[in-house]
Amino acid sequence: MMGYAAIQVLNALSFSALLLLTGLGLSVVLSLMNFVNLAHGSFYLLGSYIAVHWLASGAPWWMAFPVAFLATALAGALLERFPLRAFYARPHLMQVLLTYGLSVIFADLMRWGFGAQILSPELPEMLQGVVFLFDMPFPLYRLFIIGAGFAMALALWLLFDRTMWGAVVRAAVSDRGIVETLGIDTRRLFAAVFMLSAGLGGLSGALGAGMLAAYPGLDEEVLILALITVVVGGLGSFGGTVLSALVVGFALTFSKVWFPEFANLAAFSAMIALLLARPNGLVAPPLRQL
Amino acid sequence: MPKHCQNDIRPGASLGRRGLLAGAAALGLARPAIAQAQPLRIGMVTSLSGPFTALGESMRAGMQLLLAQSGQAIAGRRVEFLVEDDQARPEEGVRKARKLIGQDRVDLLCGVISSGVALALRDVVTEARMPTFLLGSANDLARKAASPFILRPTKTNWMLGDTAARWTYEKVSKSKVLTVGSDYAAGREYIGDFAEGYRRLGGGIGRQLWTPLGSADFGPLLTTIASERPEVVYGFFAGSDAVRFLRQWKEYRLAGRVPLVGTGAFFDQEDVLPAVGDAALGAVNTFHQSPTAPASAAFIEAYRATGKPLPGEFSTTGYVCGQVIKAALERSNGDLADWEKTRAGLFAAPVETAFGPMPFDPRNGQAILDIHVNEVKRGEDGRMVNTVLHTYRQVRDPGIPA
Numbered sequence: 136m137m138g139y140a141a142i143q144v145l146n147a148l149s150f151s152a153l154l155l156l157t158g159l160g161l162s163v164v165l166s167l168m169n170f171v172n173l174a175h176g177s178f179y180l181l182g183s184y185i186a187v188h189w190l191a192s193g194a195p196w197w198m199a200f201p202v203a204f205l206a207t208a209l210a211g212a213l214l215e216r217f218p219l220r221a222f223y224a225r226p227h228l229m230q231v232l233l234t235y236g237l238s239v240i241f242a243d244l245m246r247w248g249f250g251a252q253i254l255s256p257e258l259p260e261m262l263q264g265v266v267f268l269f270d271m272p273f274p275l276y277r278l279f280i281i282g283a284g285f286a287m288a289l290a291l292w293l294l295f296d297r298t299m300w301g302a303v304v305r306a307a308v309s310d311r312g313i314v315e316t317l318g319i320d321t322r323r324l325f326a327a328v329f330m331l332s333a334g335l336g337g338l339s340g341a342l343g344a345g346m347l348a349a350y351p352g353l354d355e356e357v358l359i360l361a362l363i364t365v366v367v368g369g370l371g372s373f374g375g376t377v378l379s380a381l382v383v384g385f386a387l388t389f390s391k392v393w394f395p396e397f398a399n400l401a402a403f404s405a406m407i408a409l410l411l412a413r414p415n416g417l418v419a420p421p422l423r424q425l
Numbered sequence: 426m427p428k429h430c431q432n433d434i435r436p437g438a439s440l441g442r443r444g445l446l447a448g449a450a451a452l453g454l455a456r457p458a459i460a461q462a463q464p465l466r467i468g469m470v471t472s473l474s475g476p477f478t479a480l481g482e483s484m485r486a487g488m489q490l491l492l493a494q495s496g497q498a499i500a501g502r503r504v505e506f507l508v509e510d511d512q513a514r515p516e517e518g519v520r521k522a523r524k525l526i527g528q529d530r531v532d533l534l535c536g537v538i539s540s541g542v543a544l545a546l547r548d549v550v551t552e553a554r555m556p557t558f559l560l561g562s563a564n565d566l567a568r569k570a571a572s573p574f575i576l577r578p579t580k581t582n583w584m585l586g587d588t589a590a591r592w593t594y595e596k597v598s599k600s601k602v603l604t605v606g607s608d609y610a611a612g613r614e615y616i617g618d619f620a621e622g623y624r625r626l627g628g629g630i631g632r633q634l635w636t637p638l639g640s641a642d643f644g645p646l647l648t649t650i651a652s653e654r655p656e657v658v659y660g661f662f663a664g665s666d667a668v669r670f671l672r673q674w675k676e677y678r679l680a681g682r683v684p685l686v687g688t689g690a691f692f693d694q695e696d697v698l699p700a701v702g703d704a705a706l707g708a709v710n711t712f713h714q715s716p717t718a719p720a721s722a723a724f725i726e727a728y729r730a731t732g733k734p735l736p737g738e739f740s741t742t743g744y745v746c747g748q749v750i751k752a753a754l755e756r757s758n759g760d761l762a763d764w765e766k767t768r769a770g771l772f773a774a775p776v777e778t779a780f781g782p783m784p785f786d787p788r789n790g791q792a793i794l795d796i797h798v799n800e801v802k803r804g805e806d807g808r809m810v811n812t813v814l815h816t817y818r819q820v821r822d823p824g825i826p827a
Contacts (some may be wrong), residue, residue, distance in 0.1 A: 139648065142648045147645075149642075149644065150642050150644070153641075153642075164597040248552055250480055251478040252695075252696065252699070253668045253696065254700060255701065265676070271652075272651075272677055272678040274676040276676065277644070277676075288522075346642065346669075346673075347641055347669065348454065348668050348700060350479075352476060352478075352480055352665075388645045390646040391640075392645045392648075393650060395636055395645075395649070396608060396636075398636065398640075
């Protein structure tokens with residue numbers, strides 16, 4: 136019984152890590168730049184496809200993750216230059232329409248380029264093993280995802296909260312004009328943040344491919360999970376995203392353990408109740424308006 | 426924008442949209458009048474977007490192969506093949522079927538993967554008195570939704586669920602079967618028919634687990650299954666759910682320790698097996714399709730010659746559907762005007778198909794099929810192959826109980 140409970144907690148943690156990985160990329164752009172990017176799922180799926188092909192190519196396996204990060208960051212940079220940059224100042228509804236349209240185009244492009252069949256990566260030998268906890272097996276790959284998810288969250292927190300660059304980004308979000316008068320090019324700054332977000336999307340796709348596989352339509356599924364994570368956590372709050380990934384991950388996992396037939400109903404009812412109780416999310420960001 | 430696909434069978438036609446565009450362009454050109462019988466217009470409704478995209482593309486490729494082999498002509502009539510996308514949504518399927526019938530004036534309809542779409546089309550084609558070769562597999566299509574205008578050259582879910590129960594009871598275990606499946610119409614039928622058949626034989630069903638369609642993570646469920654220590658697990662998943670379940674089945678070390686039995690689509694040769702490595706090795710499934718069934722050998726060779734992998738259910742079904750359409754027309758000398766007569770001609774003798782000899786049940790137009798018990802084995806080139814262990818001959822859906 137101990138083993139059973141321990142493994143289910145690890146199952147929940149590994150799913151939380153996956154939510155965290157996808158939610159963070161979305162949350163960076165949403166919370167720092169106040170930009171709604173519904174094409175985030177496309178970056179995720181692109182990263183998954185890159186990882187699947189990289190791992191099948193025989194090149195060093197660990198390179199799949201930086202390669203997926205860089206390739207999707209590059210795609211993000213191109214996209215930021217045109218057309219996203221022109222939409223930063225537009226209302227959210229315009230951003231939603233634009234990025235949703237883009238995601239539909241990308242879905243078709245990826246189906247054309249990578250095919251419609253379901254692909255899954257060949258994991259390296261060393262990640263295929265299991266660890267035994269009280270006689271119950273738990274896949275090593277999931278421990279790897281847990282580690283990667285929380286390491287990435289820590290790295291991002293350090294970057295935005297503890298470095299000068301992070302301080303400048305936050306300042307530019309509050310008052311772009313003042314930051315410009317200091318001689319800082321905020322256009323490049325926002326371009327860099329967007330690249331980081333796209334890269335995170337790709338990296339999470341590369342890591343998640345071992346768990347979710349890659350196929351047309353996954354982009355939307357992942358986007359919905361990421362949106363839930365960000366909204367439950369509180370729009371514009373970094374710590375909230377981390378906390379919410381844990382809450383959503385545990386809710387979805389334990390609803391599958393206790394009432395598998397009604398897993399989605401139970402988990403999402405809990406989240407609606409949560410949002411009714413705390414409409415601004417788990418961690419409401421402080422209002423910065425003057 | 427109409428997605429007409431005119432007899433397009435180059436390798437790479439699976440690229441979908443590109444093929445569709447090329448087909449649409451070709452349609453725009455004026456066609457020279459050919460001095461022969463009226464062309465035969467075949468309309469296909471299938472899924473070219475949405476969750477069954479890959480299956481729909483396979484179905485179309487199977488039909489295109491049969492048409493290419495027939496020189497784009499059946500019973501002396503040139504064939505025009507028009508494909509429409511139903512997006513796996515019933516209302517969209519109905520709209521597309523109405524368009525093919527009313528606007529494109531097709532002579533017959535075929536296709537459909539989603540049973541929801543198939544059931545929605547039933548009244549549309551019956552009212553329009555449109556000869557239809559319908560490929561969904563919900564049991565009701567051979568029972569209360571049967572129609573004199575619908576022929577069914579494929580299986581019903583019962584045919585697979587019930588044979589799986591017979592095999593499991595006879596060869597695997599007589600008790601403590603745990604069932605697990607996707608909670609939607611097809612999953613309920615595959616699991617329900619299995620459980621009913623297994624209990625009727627005297628077997629004991631243990632815990633029954635259901636998961637919503639489209640589950641991201643099976644870890645919690647597999648941990649629950651492991652703690653139940655079942656004698657055997659019977660399951661049904663399709664598409665991405667099947668791939669995730671099987672991969673995680675291996676990751677949680679259940680593969681090789683607990684026997685796994687399922688129905689065909691769970692281990693589809695084209696859609697699922699290539700994506701799961703050796704995770705399904707040793708699993709057993711009941712299916713009307715198998716790459717090692719002798720009847721399908723010629724089809725498999727031709728299909729692979731077009732650059733495709735080993736065919737699975739839907740490419741074979743598309744091809745077989747074409748074979749049945751061809752037989753129906755040849756037996757009535759290319760004339761569909763008297764559908765009653767064409768139907769009687771088809772019922773008179775079995776059709777030789779890639780699923781084996783196929784007689785039809787005159788009560789409901791449902792094919793009577795050989796159902797194979799496949800084991801997933803390692804083939805000569807290391808690939809996983811559904812390999813026939815046993816064949817239940819001429820399985821007939823009970824239809825509406827008299």
